[in-house]
Structure formats: C-alpha cells, structure tokens
Amino acid sequence: MKRAIRMFAALAAAASLAPGAPAIADEPLKVAFVYVGPIGDHGWSYQHDAGRKAVEKEFGDKVKTTFVENVSEGPDAERVIAQLAQGGNKLIFTTSFGFMNPTIKVASRFPGVKFEHATGFKTAKNVSIYNARFYEGRYVIGQIAAKMSKSGTIGYIASFPIPEVVMGINAAYLGAKSINPNIKIKTIWVSSWFDPGKEADAAKALVDQGADVLMQHTDSPAAMKLAEERGIYAFGQASDMKTFGPKAQLTSIVDDWNYYYIDRVKAVMDGSWATKDTWDGLKQKMVEIAPYGPAVPDDVKALADATKEKIISGELHPFTGPLAKQDGTPWLKDGEKASDKDLLSMNFFVQGVEGSLPK
C-alpha cells in the first residue's frame, strides 16, 4: 500500500512537470506554509496563518493546506521546505527573510513546485517574492505618535538592524518630524524577533527614560501590555493588538496577506503562475492601518487618514528629499524620491535620529 502511494506521488509529480498539464480534477491543490514563529505570536506568523485560513475559506475542498511553525532560519528550514515539496505540495510559501537561501536551493531541486518567499530579494523560475511596504504605515503612525506624545519622546523597540527595520525607524521618525521638528526617537535593539520578557523590559526602560508612545518591530504584544499598565500609548505590530491594550493602542500596522495568497493559489490552479516581484503597500491594502483606539482625537484621525490617502495616491512618498544621512552626508536632493533599491538596502539612519546603528 505504502509503495502504491509513493508511486502515485511520483506519477503525480511527473505529471506536474509536464508544462501545462491540467491538474487532476478531483485532487485538491496542496499548498504549504512555513512560519518562523509560533502561529500564536499574535504578530507576524499569526497574520500569515490568517492568510492561509483565507485561502482555505476561498477555495474550500479545492485546496489542502498545511503549515509548519517555529522553523528556525538556517539548515533546518531547508529540510522542512524540501519535505513539504516532497510531500506533494504544489505551492509553498516561506514567510521569513532567513528562508531565502533554503527556498532557492530547494526550488532548484523541485522545478515542478512553485515557491513564494516573503521579504527576500532572490527570485528564480519557480520562485516569486513578495513583501509589504510597511514603511508607509510607519510614516503614518509616526505622525500620530508625534501628535499624541506629550514628552516629545517616542520609544522604539527594534529587533535586528536589517534594511526592513532601519527603514521602519527612519520612516516613523520622518513622519513624526513632519509634525514636531523637535521630536526624539529612542531606539532599543533587543536582538530578537520574539522574546516577550525582554521586549517588556525594553519597553520599561524606554518609558522610564521619558518615552510616552511606544512603537515596536518585534513580534510579541508584551510592549502593548506594558503601555496599557503604565497608562501611555503604543502601536501594535503586524496584527491588531487591541485586546492587550484596549486603551493604549492608538492603532496598529496590520499585514494583510490574504488577497495575495488567494491570487497566487488561483494562479497555480489556472496555470497562469509566473515569477513575480510584489511589493505592495497601503494602496493594495497589503499594509493596513487598524481602526483607531479610543484615545485618538478626531483631528489626529483626520490627519492620519489624509496622509494615508496621499501615500495611496502617490502624492506623498515618505522618503522625499531633501534628506541627509545621520552623519550629515546628503542622500536625497530636494524633491527626489528614494528608489526601491535604495530602500531595500537601507543601512543608515536619516539625519535627526538619535543613537547609533549596530553594524
């Protein structure tokens, strides 16, 4: 029996290798997801899993999804991805930056399987990449933060100094500065994506040093919880965290992968899948601003909505010159907008951000 199954799997794999071979009608399309954290993190992986559920809801019996959570970035990932490919999955989403090389490697071994890698920059014939323009959302919350802060100090809990995170701090600062030129951002690097205890400690340190609005680029709701306790404000990360801070949460930058995942599954089903590089933002609703918390007054809501509209229409780009790097060297000329390439390799703070960037 076992052998029969294996043979069938081999046949199915062979069939899918033939270009344009129609999928067997009754066979559900197998789609797999690889997460870096637990789906219960209420942040990054949680949102990706929401996307998986959306796929199931959309296609019902026509798909069969599986996921593997808590996959560490490294050799382990390669094994997991290869196993999923071997297991007959036809479309595999790998949802963390560190899965980039393992994904590319496995993809070359399984040409019949389509891969989708989040937040990376390497593509292949059967590997697409996708990411969200979180910096757009961070510019908006930077403005809200500057409006809401009484002390003029914003606390920022950061994970690792990769372009994605650096870009977020810069965007938040520029947004805040557009409201209050004297605003300060204090950054603490916790060197982890997920360590609730340390995130809470970092949040405490920031508050003790005068921050009264917290932002984070780490995955747990610990900072939100602390903000609620101390009676200050905070922004949620990746998903809506208002259950942890009903009074504290001003809003949250929510990642919405649902439509993208549904699109890509559809593309595999009708055979139109092709390598793509997607970097969507507020406009496509991959990045969303969660409903505002009770503390946000109407004028701030209106301001944030207006900024959001301007970003969507293209009237406003968060990184528009004149801008200089932290050390004073000029970066963007007056009116010049940062290119995507510049953004994706950003390894410096813009002028005005305090603290040094770990190298």
Next chain:
Amino acid sequence: MDLVLNILLGVVVAATPLVFASIGELVAEKSGVLNLGVEGMMIIGAVAAFAATVGSGSYIVGILVGALAGATMAFLFGALTLTLMSNQVACGLALTLFGLGLSALIGQAYSGISLPQFPRVDIPLLTDIPFIGPLVFGQDALVYLSFALVAGVGWFLTRTRAGLILRAVGENHEAAHGIGYPVVAIRYLAVMFGGACAGLGGAYLSLVQTPLWVEKMSAGRGWIALALVVFASWRPLRALGGAYLFGGITILQLHSQALGLKIDAQILSMLPYLATIVVLVVISRDRMKMKLNAPSCLGKVFYATS
C-alpha cells in the same frame, strides 16, 4: 534618582524568574540529578499559572498551580530517569521539547487574554520612604518568596540533617544506599522541588513580568538558569548573585541603549553572557574547590544493588 530606582526595579523583575529556576535546579543537582528540562518545566509553569489565574481569578491559585505543574513535569522526569533509569541528559532535553509543545497546546485558548497588573506589597509608611521604600518594601510577594527560598535552601543544605542526607545522596549514592537512605525517594523529592521552583519562575514570567501568555515566552531563560547553577558552583547565595548579575546587565544594556550610548547593541546584548562566563572562569580557577562543590554523582544512573 528616579531613573536609578526604575533601573533597579527593572533588575529585580528580570532576575526573579532566574532566581526561582536556578535555586530549584541547584537542589535537584545537589541530590545528583541533572535535569536539563528546566526550560520545559518553566514554560509549563507559565502557561498553567496563567490559565489558572484567568480561570479562578486568584493569583494565589495561579501561582500554586504553576508550581504544581512544574513539579508534575519533574515527576515525569523522575519516573523516566529514576524509576526507569533512562539517560538523564536525553530525558531532560526531551522534557524541554515536550514542555514547549504541550504549553503551546494548553495555551491556545489563553493567548490574547490579559490580566491586570500583579499587586505589589504596600506597607504604609515603609513603602513611602523615598528610594528605599519602593525598592525594599514595595516589591511583589513573589520577589520576597524568591529571597526566602534562597535563604531556606542555603539553611536546609548546610544546617539540617535532611540537607546533609540529600547532599550525601548526590555525592555517593552507593554509600548513601548502603547506610540505608532511600536514594530514589530522596531524588524524587529533590527533582520535584526543582520542578516546582521552575514552575514558579515561569509563573513570574507570565503573571508579573509580561503579564500575558505567548507561546515560547520563556525564550531560553531555563537554559540560563541551568548555567547559573554551575556558575554558582552549587551555592544558593551565589546563584542569587548570578541571577541578579545577569538580570542587572540585561537591564543596564537596555537602558544604555535608550540613553544613546555609542556602543553596538550586539556587544551590549552579549554582555550578560560574557560577564557570566568571566565570573565563571574566575571562580573555577581553583579546580579543587570546584570539585568539592560539584556533586560527584551528578547525572549518574543509580542501580540499587540490594
């Protein structure tokens, strides 16, 4: 002054889970059992305490259930290694993996729920003394319990007959057995005490430090507690000092970043570990002393001969 006070208060919070977990493991190791499952017992304690507090509405119930859950995990470890005589290292690692998985399963229903802030002790007049008041008289009850535990364990191990027997079992189980002490029963008790303490450490994490339940929230603290036991060369007071050193440097590095000191964050993150290693090297210079402190039967399987 306020900042210094806040930093010190932060240090206490960061150190307390480590104090609990390491003092428990210290007792287990003194009886000759190496339980590498501290991380697993801690996380089970965290989820059990959180769930019980949410369910019952009482922190006391939550804390007790957390300790009990840790002890139950330790009992399981005891059954495997003491009764069934399996390898302690392998079983300890398995216990950690099992604990992480099981806690995620139990915790599914509890992620997204939050608890009110854990109450701090408030003694009129005393707590109002500036600086010293909140630091010495204004902590939460668990912090005082952790200090009491360290003192109690220190007294128990060195000043009581029962403590002497426990150490004898850890030093030479054959001889202890020969004299007629129930080696396995004593080890069960020591291991379960260790589990209960690890559970308390976990409870502190989910009830006080964060206070919320998120999967994998122990984030390696169990392993640090294990290292602290060696660092302390199996002495309770040193374990306390080690936990505070570790917690202290962790908090200081966070604050120094927020202050904008020009030191790389990675170096700062490394500091607690680095400091721990340096101290470890300094105390282990004296090889004889190290040997005297380490229980000689640590990790060895005991086969009753008669």
